[in-house]
Amino acid sequence: MQNGSDIRGVALEGVAGEAVNLTAEVVTTLGKAFAAWLSAELERPVDELTIAIGRDSRLSGPELMGAAIAGMASLGCRVLDVGMASTPAMFMSTVLPEFACHGAIMMTASHLPFNRNGLKFFTRRGGLGKTDISRILDLAEQGSFAAAAPGSVEHHDLIAAYAAGLVQNIRQSVNHPDHFDQPLQGLKIIVDAGNGAGGFFASQVLEPLGADTTGSQFLDPDGTFPNHVPNPENAVAMASICQAVVAQGADFGLIFDTDVDRGAAVDHDGRELNRNRLIALISAIVLQEHPGTTIVTDSTTSDGLTRFIEDDLGGVHHRFRRGYKNVINEAIRLNEVGQPSWLAIEASGHGAMKENYFLDDGAYLVSKLLVELAKARLAGKRFSDLIATLQDPHDSQEYRLTILAPEAQAHGAEVMNQLKAFVDTQPDWSVVPSYEGVRVACSKPDENGWFMMRMSLHDPVLPLYIESNVAGGVAKIGDRLRAFLTTLTDLDISALET
Structure with missing residues (x-):
């Protein structure tokens, strides 16, 4: 259920092939796990923690937020139910003096479809990182939480503040x-x-x-x-x-x-x-x-x-x-x-x-x-x-090329290695140093732009970005790339062909 630095799942039925896995029971356990993690992180007893929780407009929000509240309160936390909120406002609940929360949870799945939902977590240091989320999920899986007297649940208007x-x-x-x-x-x-x-x-x-x-x-x-x-x-x-x-x-x-x-x-x-x-x-x-x-x-x-x-x-x-x-x-x-x-x-x-x-x-x-x-x-x-002086590109496009091989990360890395080798044979293309993927400058006058291929953070996909400063440049760069990519196996390039 980990999605980088937050947790996401399917909360509602209604989309074919997407079974519900973010249930009220699961979210109750995740609420407990966050409280336990925060207690250990701050070296503070759970019953001395104040945690705020809010949600966006998703249909599953009220039920799942109630489940998270129940989980945290069952361990003795003071929980602030702030109702409808924004993700940045939830962080601010940890620094605004009238709230001064030790941690916060936002129930959201950002822009994903209606059936999804998730949890974003904050402390006074900011949003949690990937290793923190992994630890919370480990605690949830273990499911070993100390019994405690129930905590309190209070309603506050965070968005107004x-x-x-x-x-x-x-x-x-x-x-x-x-x-x-x-x-x-x-x-x-x-x-x-x-x-x-x-x-x-x-x-x-x-x-x-x-x-x-x-x-x-x-x-x-x-x-x-x-x-x-x-x-x-x-x-x-x-x-x-x-x-x-x-x-x-x-x-x-x-x-x-x-x-x-x-x-x-x-x-x-x-x-x-x-x-x-x-x-x-x-x-x-x-x-x-x-x-x-x-x-x-x-x-x-x-x-x-x-x-x-x-x-x-x-x-x-x-x-x-x-x-x-x-x-x-x-x-x-x-x-x-x-x-x-x-x-x-x-x-x-x-x-x-x-x-x-x-x-x-x-x-x-x-x-x-x-x-x-x-x-x-x-x-x-x-x-x-x-x-006024910003030069906008004439055209830019993003294509998502699906990796069909079972080991997507390894195959994606090999595709990019072969792409680098191909670019080295092209006199008017040159690899530009980049912290990820392969970025290539295209100096041919009728192309006058660049492209970049990288590995998706979450999916078996190679996003390909092409940008040009001249009319038709994106298409010309795409044509040359397509001729090369068709020689590779286990890569669906149909997005580039449309």
Whole structure:
């Protein structure tokens, strides 16, 4: 059930071939295991622990959260039931003085389908790592928990406290000379929460700041996700918020994933501000505040972004391995060895800032954008001027090539070794140093781009990214790759052929 640094499973029937494995009984045991792990980690008796738990809008959330609460309370914990919440808010329950929890659990499976659910865990040091999750699962499997007098269960409004903190940060950062309390007055900003947990942002953050949120959509929590997948990377979801911004004549649009650890934006023209553009925007803001800092991203970001960060902004672009925890941990490591890094962000929208506990927090990230939006309006400028010199690729595509061999990791590594050997025979292709996979620069004029192949973190899949700065370039790079890949065995390349 381990999914990197959290736990995920099938919580509801309804999808063929997916048997339920995240039952109430299992989650009760996982609640006990987390309490036991936290007790050992902090060297503190279980009955002296305070643990917060919240959930997103998934249909299975209420039952499974109740099961986790029962498990923790049965060992003597003081449990704070905070109801509907966001993943970053759950971490904040460990640092906000009015909560001061020793640990926290978020019931979510991010943007996965309605039948899935999961648990993300936090301590005051941040989100748990893979080894911590493995230990919790070991404790759950052993199932040996000491009997104790039942603990208490209390209900608290965490989102209100979390939202109030965002509001105060924005007010202080803008420091509007005429409307300190409402620095977004006169701006129309619409929110698309995708029927996840992010609907609070319109009513509890934007409206107190004076923004007109008319036209905001899908704010009501609904675990069937009837309108679109709550995922800023999803093309349908982004098209929906872009169309809404244009139709409403809004100044800005915001979109969140289910549990609000990711966000993206849309400018007044209905242009997407996600992936490389989002990274460029927040990098421009961070480098104004911290000149010369290192921006850590995942390995799939564009060459145009590198030129923008380094040549235009005077920063350092450090590509690292895919996976938001990998990117965050690398930024933390760089700071520890004396290389300042104030931002770690994936192209998926997971963005974490040093000033905010290196927490991947979609609401905090977009609050930084809102501050700059308000400042630009005060100065009579357009917010999008921040990335005016960013070179967008003409086209980019991602293909997922399925490994058919039984030993997927070993076969994937062999495919990439053969790819390197093939690239060495191509005079206008060259391997670029990378922390994972194979990244290749394509210098032929009618290709003018790059591609990258890596091993998926969780699936028997080789994701292939191709990007080009010229019309037809992606297709030409893809044609050359396809001719090579058809010579390999146990690899389904049909995605590249469509």
